[in-house]
Amino acid sequence: MIISGSVVKYGDNIDTDVIVPGKYLGITDYEELGRHALEGIDPDFSSKIKQTSILVVGENFGCGSSREEAPVALKYAGVKCIIAKSFARIFYRNAINIGLPIVVCSEASEKLNDGDMVTINLAEGVIINTSRNEVYRTKALPGFILEILKDGGLVAYLRRRLT
Amino acid sequence: MxxxxxxxxxxxxxxxxxxxxxxxxxxxxxxxxxxxxxxxxxxxxxxxxxxxxxxxxxxxxxxxxxxxxxxxxxxxxxxxxxxxxxxxxxxxxxxxxxxxxxxxxxxxxxxxxxxxxxxxxxxxxxxxxxxxxxxxxxxxxxxxxxxxxxxxxxxxxxxxxxxxxxxxxxxxxxxxxxxxxxxxxxxxxxxxxxxxxxxxxxxxxxxxxxxxxxxxxxxxxxxxxxxxxxxxxxxxxxxxxxxxxxxxxxxxxxxxxxxxxxxxDVSKLGPQVACPNSVDNVKPVSEVEGIKVDQAYIGSCTNGRLEDLRLAARIAKGKRVKPDVRAIIVPASQEVYQEALREGLIEVFLQAGVLVCNPTCGACIGAHMGVISEGETCIASINRNFIGRMGSPKAKVYLASPATVMASALTGVITDPRGVAA
Missing domain, CATH: 3.30.499.10 (Aconitase, domain 3)
Known part of the structure; x- marks a missing residue:
């Protein structure tokens, strides 16, 4: 899987209450959820990400609650891939399960800046910063996780296998 | 092996x-x-x-x-x-x-x-x-x-x-x-x-x-x-x-x-408070004593159990919540609620001017029953003080033990419970 776009960048320890505040939980219109994504730290996020599509963050992204609305809101806001130094574990699973690609790469998280153009190869674990001609390498995702992402999420993956 | x-x-x-x-x-x-x-x-x-x-x-x-x-x-x-x-x-x-x-x-x-x-x-x-x-x-x-x-x-x-x-x-x-x-x-x-x-x-x-x-x-x-x-x-x-x-x-x-x-080694540890807006922004209560609170909240999956309510009741017994503070207590379960009732704890809270709510996550997730407004400060026995956790993103949440929360409800400012307890 290859994903391209430009970067919008935020810091460390961004929690799920900031990604989707509790008052929006229960909304089943995902486009509506997307409009509130990250509004806790940047009220303009949902309009910015539509132009950029690659979210770059620091460590422990998505800490806090198990709300799957967090990656769902980001996905429907227009995020195509998240690059982080590290993810909180529930968020990491949730993102894969709803078909939102995520990459753990400290070097890319540090070096990428707002507006940089990147191309990400998930199967090979390679991130190319075309704005600065830099290449960052990380571990490729395990095969079954790539399969889940290719199917668009865990539901579709299981439907294909169980039914 | x-x-x-x-x-x-x-x-x-x-x-x-x-x-x-x-x-x-x-x-x-x-x-x-x-x-x-x-x-x-x-x-x-x-x-x-x-x-x-x-x-x-x-x-x-x-x-x-x-x-x-x-x-x-x-x-x-x-x-x-x-x-x-x-x-x-x-x-x-x-x-x-x-x-x-x-x-x-x-x-x-x-x-x-x-x-x-x-x-x-x-x-x-x-x-x-x-x-x-x-x-x-x-x-x-x-x-x-x-x-x-x-x-x-x-x-x-x-x-x-x-x-x-x-x-x-x-x-x-x-x-x-x-x-x-x-x-x-x-x-x-x-x-x-x-x-x-x-x-x-x-x-x-x-x-x-x-x-x-x-x-x-x-x-x-x-x-x-x-x-x-x-x-x-x-x-x-x-x-x-x-x-x-x-x-x-x-x-x-x-x-x-x-x-x-x-x-x-916790033998000399005193009461601790996690300050806004991160759970690791922890200070001894002595460093934040005197900060004014609008609401004091005891409850949640972290601290709404019988031993928490017993501790709070020990502090509240015979006293009144400060007039400009709202105190809310949410027993963690029906069983806890019923036992607290039997032991007379609920009576102590009601006489102190505490609002006792039914078991729920409620205000701990900023959903209902004690949501706070912008500019307000809440001291709570819950587990998270993230921006917007209990309501407005412009509100402040301090995390503490039920003892510290109850003591603060009585004085209207963040308070070391060791000075208030009978």
Whole structure:
């Protein structure tokens, strides 16, 4: 899987209450959820990400609650891939399960800046910063996780296998 | 065979392997599955989309309404109706509707749905609470939980395990909440990301199951996959007193390896407070004393249990909440509520001018029953003080023990409970 776009960048320890505040939980219109994504730290996020599509963050992204609305809101806001130094574990699973690609790469998280153009190869674990001609390498995702992402999420993956 | 710790032993049992290594991804059979009214709708939706007709084992599924109890609006009412119908259709054995259970993590332990040595998955991040009785329990999102509902299995990355060893006798009015806040303050909110935390030491050995629940509950606040206490005589006594059959579970081998061991001496520890807007922004209460509070909130899966209410009542007895403070107490379950009533604790609170609400997550997630406005400050016995957690993103939340919260309610400013207690 290859994903391209430009970067919008935020810091460390961004929690799920900031990604989707509790008052929006229960909304089943995902486009509506997307409009509130990250509004806790940047009220303009949902309009910015539509132009950029690659979210770059620091460590422990998505800490806090198990709300799957967090990656769902980001996905429907227009995020195509998240690059982080590290993810909180529930968020990491949730993102894969709803078909939102995520990459753990400290070097890319540090070096990428707002507006940089990147191309990400998930199967090979390679991130190319075309704005600065830099290449960052990380571990490729395990095969079954790539399969889940290719199917668009865990539901579709299981439907294909169980039914 | 090489020595194993409690986490590796449980994961061996549920994966059918004789040895597991940190970093390895295993398929595991789940002993018990829990979801609630807020994560339920997405779980049910995902389950239906997977396309299997029956849940894998209706006797192993527990559904508890707690987040929006009673419903705070039509959307919540509809979501609860959808789950109620699913429970009936799938013949799910354990269902706690409004008025029957309480906050899910309290109910899971109180009613014996969590036992030593089990693997328990829940659609809530604070599922790690059941480590207090020696279970390996961890939170997942709705789709992961739907996959377990369909198959009875899940994938797990075997975590590195760290040992947090706590020794020393706690002083009066210093609680397990102060201990865990202190630990998180030292290790940081990403101090244990993806790891399992085993709590050991003489302080933990002396703690009740209730106190251990507070510790394990907040393990996720340092990024941990789970927090766990090895079952001992306290665990045994807990199950015996409730007449709940249980297995002995596992304890770590004597020479088991840990990724890291952190040791703490808490014999001189005083009450602690986590300041806005991060759970690791922890200071001794002496450094923040005098900050004015608008609301004082005791409740949640972290600190709404009987021993928490007893402590609060000891402080509130015969006194009045400061006129410009709203004090709210939310017992963690119907059982806790009823026992507090029998012991006269509720009477003490009502006479002090406290609003006592029904068991719910309510204001702890900023949903209802005590949401705060911009510019307001709340001191709360809950587990998170993130921006916007209890309402307005422009409000401030301080986390503390029930003792510190009650003392602050009486004085109107953040207060060391040791100076107020009778």
């Amino acid at each position: 090489s020595a194993m710790n409690i986490v590796e032993k449980i994961l061996c049992r549920v994966s059918g392997k004789s040895v597991v290594e940190p970093g390895e991804i295993i398929r595991a059979k789940v002993d018990r599955l829990m979801f609630h009214d807020l994560t339920g709708p997405l779980t049910v939706k995902a389950f239906k989309e997977i396309g299997v007709s029956k849940v894998w084992d209706p006797d192993r599924v527990v559904v508890i309404f707690d987040h929006l109890v009673p419903p705070n609006g039509e959307r919540a009412a509809l979501n609860q109706k959808i789950i109620r119908e699913f429970v009936k259709e799938q013949k799910i054995k354990w269902f706690y509707d409004i008025g029957r259970g309480g906050i899910c993590h309290q109910v899971m332990v109180e009613k014996g749905h969590a036992k030593p040595g089990e693997l328990i998955i829940g659609a809530d991040s604070h599922t790690c609470t059941y480590g207090a009785v020696g279970a390996f329990s961890t939170g997942m999102g709705a789709t992961d939980v739907a996959a377990v509902l369909a198959t009875g299995e899940t994938w797990l990355r075997v975590p590195e395990t760290v040992c947090v060893k706590i020794d020393g006798e706690l002083g009066d009015m210093v609680t397990s909440k102060d201990v865990i806040l202190y630990v998180i303050g030292c290790l940081g909110v990403s101090g244990a990301v993806y790891k399992a935390v085993v709590f050991k030491g003489s302080t933990v050995e002396r703690m009740s199951v209730s106190g251990r629940m507070t510790m394990c509950n907040m393990a996720v606040e340092m990024g941990a996959k789970t927090g766990i206490v090895e079952p001992d005589h306290v665990t045994e006594q807990f199950f015996k007193s409730k007449n709940i059959p249980y297995g002995s579970g596992f304890v770590s081998d004597q020479n088991a390896a840990f990724d890291e061991t952190y040791t703490f």
